Amino acid sequence: MTGLPETLQFQLTAAAPSGIDYSSSTSLHGVVTFWCGLADSEEILAVGKALLAAGARLAMVSALQPSAPEQDEPEDNDTAEAERSGKEAPKTFGGTPLDSKSYEIDYHFVLGGDFLTVIAYVPHGGSIPSLTPLFRSADWPERDMMEEFAIVVRDHPDPRRLFLDPAIDGAVLERLIPYSTLVNAASTKALWDKVLAAKRGAS
Amino acid sequence: MTARPTYTIPVGPLHVALEEPMYFHIDVEGETVRGVDIRAGHVHRGIEYLTAKRSITQNVVLTERICALCSNSHPETFVMACEEIAGLEIPPRAAYLRVIAAEIKRIASHLFNVGILAHLTGYDTLFMHAMQVREIMQDVKETLFGNRMDIAAMCIGGVRYDLDEEMKAFLSASLDRLAPEADALVETYRRNGTILRRSKGVGVLAKDQAVACAVVGPVARACGLGYDVRTAAPYAAYDRLNVAVPTHADGDVWSRAMIRLTEIGASVALIRQCLRDLPDGPVRLADRPDIPAGRAMGKCEAPRGELVYFLKTNGADEPERVKWRVPSFPNWDALRFMLKDAKIADIAIIVNSIDPCVSCTER
Numbered sequence: 246m247t248g249l250p251e252t253l254q255f256q257l258t259a260a261a262p263s264g265i266d267y268s269s270s271t272s273l274h275g276v277v278t279f280w281c282g283l284a285d286s287e288e289i290l291a292v293g294k295a296l297l298a299a300g301a302r303l304a305m306v307s308a309l310q311p312s313a314p315e316q317d318e319p320e321d322n323d324t325a326e327a328e329r330s331g332k333e334a335p336k337t338f339g340g341t342p343l344d345s346k347s348y349e350i351d352y353h354f355v356l357g358g359d360f361l362t363v364i365a366y367v368p369h370g371g372s373i374p375s376l377t378p379l380f381r382s383a384d385w386p387e388r389d390m391m392e393e394f395a396i397v398v399r400d401h402p403d404p405r406r407l408f409l410d411p412a413i414d415g416a417v418l419e420r421l422i423p424y425s426t427l428v429n430a431a432s433t434k435a436l437w438d439k440v441l442a443a444k445r446g447a448s
Numbered sequence: 449m450t451a452r453p454t455y456t457i458p459v460g461p462l463h464v465a466l467e468e469p470m471y472f473h474i475d476v477e478g479e480t481v482r483g484v485d486i487r488a489g490h491v492h493r494g495i496e497y498l499t500a501k502r503s504i505t506q507n508v509v510l511t512e513r514i515c516a517l518c519s520n521s522h523p524e525t526f527v528m529a530c531e532e533i534a535g536l537e538i539p540p541r542a543a544y545l546r547v548i549a550a551e552i553k554r555i556a557s558h559l560f561n562v563g564i565l566a567h568l569t570g571y572d573t574l575f576m577h578a579m580q581v582r583e584i585m586q587d588v589k590e591t592l593f594g595n596r597m598d599i600a601a602m603c604i605g606g607v608r609y610d611l612d613e614e615m616k617a618f619l620s621a622s623l624d625r626l627a628p629e630a631d632a633l634v635e636t637y638r639r640n641g642t643i644l645r646r647s648k649g650v651g652v653l654a655k656d657q658a659v660a661c662a663v664v665g666p667v668a669r670a671c672g673l674g675y676d677v678r679t680a681a682p683y684a685a686y687d688r689l690n691v692a693v694p695t696h697a698d699g700d701v702w703s704r705a706m707i708r709l710t711e712i713g714a715s716v717a718l719i720r721q722c723l724r725d726l727p728d729g730p731v732r733l734a735d736r737p738d739i740p741a742g743r744a745m746g747k748c749e750a751p752r753g754e755l756v757y758f759l760k761t762n763g764a765d766e767p768e769r770v771k772w773r774v775p776s777f778p779n780w781d782a783l784r785f786m787l788k789d790a791k792i793a794d795i796a797i798i799v800n801s802i803d804p805c806v807s808c809t810e811r
Binding site for chain 2: 303304307309353357360362381382385393408410418
């Protein structure tokens, strides 16, 4: 399968002048998966336009907070040296800090039978333009992403909650949610009151 | 002249077509639907959150619980993504056994959906007949896998079941029983007046609307889009099999039902090819493999269409991120076009025609 036109890499480069990090892998069945990291997440709109013109279908949007790479514990004298040389925290392609809080947003496009994933990096508290004006199929995935993480999607035509009730705090995948809260165990409050009343009665 | 008054009616969240909740906020003018707003979230269970708290092996079990009708497709696609990261090649026998498991589930799923269509038209005898035919495949699942819905057939590096000669003979005999019944069902849906009156020209989705909504599966193929993951991006043993991809041009409820009915015959043919060509050898890799750090995509053709998985690992037991998009997810959007100017009485039939899976959609 070679669903990706050869000229597309040039079109992507033209749409993202700040730079792209391009790679691909081929499955044992010959299905190719392309990965295209963006140096500047704002260029996702221009890249989206180029892919729309090439007939791509937006299949899914995945957001995540990549873990910071493990670093060797520096010895005391190394620390001082590192500070002097201005050693910086690890960064993604394009320079977003890899601090376990910044976001990686993967836009999974399908061209022919192949996947092309465009990766945008957004620092914590940052924002990204909406692709919904270009792709109808970005509507729900972007709303899904907005309730899972504290990512601001700018110019989304309908930024309501998708699955979660507006009463629930946002960014659910950034927090530890106790299982009792997750399953709304407040309904067992009557039982708990009974347990407490029995305890009071015993003492 | 004064404009006719419009009203807003709630449809759902319970008992729209299936016993799964989805809420439709519908503007009507007289008996005609003018606008639709879809509100989801009634069975959101936080499974996506749980995947990050379970080991990769445990996730094979967890992902099977996302949905009932396409339960096998979830672990199948998840393990494909794991195998992609680890660079594993599954044994040839396992590739064929994966196809057999997937096609058995597809037959049972499609029969369920076309049966519900008959139920919604009020033709309950046909509904019960379709469910009775489906029971042959339910028995097959129970006999081969020990369970009628969650068949636990997939593992990283292969499958967790094998077929001996006795099982192969049973499966083959079951297909011989099912095939003529399925052919008769196709004829009924093709000719029966009750079915035709309620489904022909109802809930039409035009091809350009299908492209805009990015619909997949039988919904897309009923609009003339011939996309099927099994041929567009082959996996398991599909590149060695003759996969028929039926398409229709009309994009109505009837076309979607006919695609599913035709695919039942195509799945029977695929299982027979697998039984004929099933190679000898192991059904899974000997060692439980470690999944290194990496990222991969997986996709398969679930009964409702293209199922997509994204997996990112960092070398730990738990995955860094598992994200999936089920075929129903983009297909809901198409209902806005299908329901436009439809009659109130047809809402349930049209909703059922996308074969919606709410628990899949909301996770």
